[in-house]
Amino acid sequence: EPEVTQTPSHQVTQMGQEVILRCVPISNHLYFYWYRQILGQKVEFLVSFYNNEISEKSEIFDDQFSVERPDGSNFTLKIRSTKLEDSAMYFCASSESFRTSSYNEQFFGPGTRLTVL
Amino acid sequence: GENVEQHPSTLSVQEGDSAVIKCTYSDSASNYFPWYKQELGKRPQLIIDIRSNVGEKKDQRIAVTLNKTAKHFSLHITETQPEDSAVYFCAASPSGGYSTLTFGKGTMLLVSP
Numbered sequence: 130e131p132e133v134t135q136t137p138s139h140q141v142t143q144m145g146q147e148v149i150l151r152c153v154p155i156s157n158h159l160y161f162y163w164y165r166q167i168l169g170q171k172v173e174f175l176v177s178f179y180n181n182e183i184s185e186k187s188e189i190f191d192d193q194f195s196v197e198r199p200d201g202s203n204f205t206l207k208i209r210s211t212k213l214e215d216s217a218m219y220f221c222a223s224s225e226s227f228r229t230s231s232y233n234e235q236f237f238g239p240g241t242r243l244t245v246l
Numbered sequence: 247g248e249n250v251e252q253h254p255s256t257l258s259v260q261e262g263d264s265a266v267i268k269c270t271y272s273d274s275a276s277n278y279f280p281w282y283k284q285e286l287g288k289r290p291q292l293i294i295d296i297r298s299n300v301g302e303k304k305d306q307r308i309a310v311t312l313n314k315t316a317k318h319f320s321l322h323i324t325e326t327q328p329e330d331s332a333v334y335f336c337a338a339s340p341s342g343g344y345s346t347l348t349f350g351k352g353t354m355l356l357v358s359p
Contacts, residue, residue, distance in 0.1 A: 171351040237289040
């Protein structure tokens with residue numbers, strides 16, 4: 130069964146450094162998402178992406194964050210200048226085209242644990 | 247925006263017992279309610295979902311009920327097994343899978359043999 134993949138599984142960085150988290154969504158999916166989960170807390174929406182542009186973003190997704198689909202398979206989240214409070218598990222998710230159904234499951238990747246020191 | 251409350255935060259049951267997890271939501275525009283199971287260190291995985299046009303859905307030992315008037319929905323697990331132990335998250339979305347999922351804080355379910 131196809132799965133969303135993410136790399137790296139764990140990223141350690143110094144405060145102020147830039148990080149890029151990478152995701153490969155399921156190949157026929159057109160909607161992509163980033164969520165984060167601070168240790169012991171709930172999953173929080175960051176941003177959704179469709180047709181090479183941001184569809185929705187939360188208050189968390191400020192100017193320090195950006196997303197990109199640099200090629201036909203990768204979907205990246207960049208944090209320009211990391212802060213201690215950015216330490217969290219970051220999940221990528223994808224879902225199929227809305228043309229096939231009005232409701233589509235969001236499939237989650239295994240996550241990247243980001244630790245900012 | 248949407249706010250999803252989930253209770254209880256932890257739930258301990260004996261193997262074979264039933265478990266019920268409850269969620270409430272605030273946005274009446276929400277019409278899609280998935281439940282995700284997250285085992286320790288693993289990704290959230292969808293176990294069941296319900297749309298606003300039905301009041302109940304069942305899949306083997308798992309069932310979900312929805313009360314749109316009261317804005318609450320519940321997950322029911324019958325005949326619990328140790329492998330059901332995980333964190334369960336409810337979520338709500340106004341437009342289905344291609345829109346923002348707002349999650350509850352999660353319920354840690356512990357099933358003792």
